[in-house]
Amino acid sequence: MLEVVLVGASLVLGLIVGRWWALLAAAGLGVWIALTEEVEVDGLWLGFAYAGLAALGIIAGVLLRRFTK
Secondary structure, three states: HHHHHHHHHHHHHHHHHHHHHHHHHHHHHHHHHHHHHOOOOHHHHHHHHHHHHHHHHHHHHHHHHHHHH
């Protein structure tokens, strides 16, 4: 469920901002998760995974905005 919300929110961010520098938000999210999460999985891998999902959503949002204008 968290992954769906993450990709959906990232898609909306990509639609609103419409610029490629919005991918910095995904990098920031990944760093934050890598530093703060305390689960069985290494925080670095979890940060990469969530940043990747967020980046996919942002890329889809930016592309959708570009192709609908």
